[in-house]
Amino acid sequence: MRLEEKLEHTESPVRRSQPCLHDTHQANGKPRANGKAEVCEQQEANGKGDGLRKCLNLYTWQEIQRHNKETDQWLVIDRKVYNVTDWAGKHPGGRRVLNHYAGEDATDAFRAMHLHLSTVRLYLQPLLIGELSPEEPSQEKNKNPQLVEDFRELRKTLETMNMFSANLGFFFLHLAQILVLEVLAWLILRHFGSGWTVTILISFLLTVSQAQSSFLQHDIGHNSMFKKSKWNHLMHKFVMCHLKGLSADWWNYRHFQHHVKPNIYPKDPDIDVGPLFLIGDTQPVKYGKKKIKYIDYEKQHLYFYMVALPLLMPVYFNLQSMQVMYLRKYWADIAWVSSFYIRYFITFGPFYGIFGTVLLIYLVKFMESPWIAYVTQMSHIPMKISRDENHDWLSTQIVATCNIEQSFFNDWFTGHLNFQIEHHLFPTMPRHNYHKVAPLVKSLCAKHGLQYINKPILKAFGDIVRSLKKSAALWMEAYYE
Structure with missing residues (x-):
């Protein structure tokens, strides 16, 4: 609650x-x-x-x-x-x-x-x-008081402009999209049977539904949909637990840490990817000087494609969610997540059986995983990763995030997380307002000499691998010196 x-x-x-x-x-x-x-x-x-x-x-x-x-x-x-x-x-x-x-x-x-x-x-x-x-x-005396004051004035301006008020029609349209895809997948299966072609088609529809559910639960988890928190709370359980099969409380506790201290060791759990990957400029050097080599880090930019992309959702997130629910006794989440599996078994069990339905669930999570991995990592992994230097809120967020160029497809494909800078500065702001406030944020950054990065989506995808390759080179230099 x-x-x-x-x-x-x-x-x-x-x-x-x-x-x-x-x-x-x-x-x-x-x-x-x-x-x-x-x-x-x-x-x-x-x-x-x-x-x-x-x-x-x-x-x-x-x-x-x-x-x-x-x-x-x-x-x-x-x-x-x-x-x-x-x-x-x-x-x-x-x-x-x-x-x-x-x-x-x-x-x-x-x-x-x-x-x-x-x-x-x-x-x-x-x-x-x-x-x-x-x-x-x-x-604190190390912070620029004028920058802090200017940012707070910007927030007051945005509050006056009602930028924190949600358009419920916008969010219910996205929820309708998800439900229609779920129903359409079942109708196709019922009408055409469970052949390979049909299975691939319904897997695709369910993958889109799952990815869009990820983005919608992200909005609701930040209290950006309803004015009443109890409705956000209930809807978050429905979308995250029932539609996706993951714990809402697990997501909250993990994601809020990421927001308050993004890309900061050891406070941001999203960059806690060792010892499988070494990221940033300091962690690889630390491992290298201590002669730590759990894996051949020279090739981490290559096994990113084989490990991180396909296994983020079905293995890492899924198992961690289950572990946290059990250890912390999130009974409400356990009940909601159980309803996700019950719904799948009732809907698809008559066509695939119990074992086949389990395979379908994990096939969909497997297909969704690269989508979510790219969207969540492209705006953070290539950015500055460091220890906590206790900067002001604006500077802390701006050095750890970047935006992706706006287009209708990019907005839909990323769930508006292409406006990662605005989202991190104003987490409770409804995503349909990000593009309206972006010019004001960019202007404030220019005033104080902060770099506001906005890049094409394909370049952002490539920057993930390039940053991993750069970190691997730093590790090699320290390890073999």
Whole structure:
């Protein structure tokens, strides 16, 4: 269940509060020596102005940055300091998402990943322990405050333009496309029988249905379809679990980590592909200097075609989804995913039998795999991959993503993930608005000297292999020196 949905069924944990500064400063107006001047919050109890006063502290960035461990996590959001250590295990987006921003300013990540900010802030209130000292900047000192401010102004502009409002007709049209393909495959099989030609045809139709389901569940998983989170949550279960046979919660916890820290070791699970592949500039050198050679990495750009493309969906994602559902006891997802297999056995079992239906399921996943592998990797693998340097939100996303040229086919084939830059900057934005905001994002990047990459789709496919070949060369140089 998503955080916003939980809150819709939970009373607000706090009353409205008015912060007031106690007389805890020195005569010169500066905080006391440890940078922890007290701030008190007067809370209304039962609607009355008397009573409750919660004493907080003023903190420096130096103090906050020390709380960056899994057992000690502080975040800064809009200059407020929150201790999320105990809450991390309950976070609907997963513990690791919070840990990735421990000791840092998480304001823009918080705004980007949550659709209903006012509701989520109520849940944050009990975790509030203080705020930044008045003389401290709103972000860490290594960040460009003008760039941060310009990006936040852009977001406000887009909110004013209603760019975060979804066109339900657009998404239901895509859902109808998926359902029509599923029904058409069954009607063809029923009318023409289960010969080889028919099997190939229905496999193709089901492959298109599965790929488009991947893109649709991606939209819904980001809360970009319905205004009410509970409807996004329910529809995500239907599309991801019932139509695709994969765990929605597994996808959420994995994918949200990718969004908050894309292409960053070891925080982005999407680049955790070792020891099968070595990617980026640092990992190959590290393996090479340590004389690590699990596989002949010189040929990784070749076995990418034989391993990654055909096996990403039917083996890696499928097995990982099942493993996570079982170990974390996602009972709701297990029930929904079971309905996927039951539906296939009821629909196709009379024609192929149990064993033949299982083969059909994995044939479709096998055929879908290269499609999804190319679309998901073409905008990230060729880009910068590094350790966390704690850059601002815009810079973090722009160096790790690139766009693919727009066309009707590219939009459909990629599920609008050809606008990967805009999607990463504004994950909750409906995809039909990406092309409208792209010129504004490009203009902002030009203003601050950030490279906005937009390439042809075939070049993007080739860049995956070229980047693997480049990483292999770095490994060879370090290994054989």
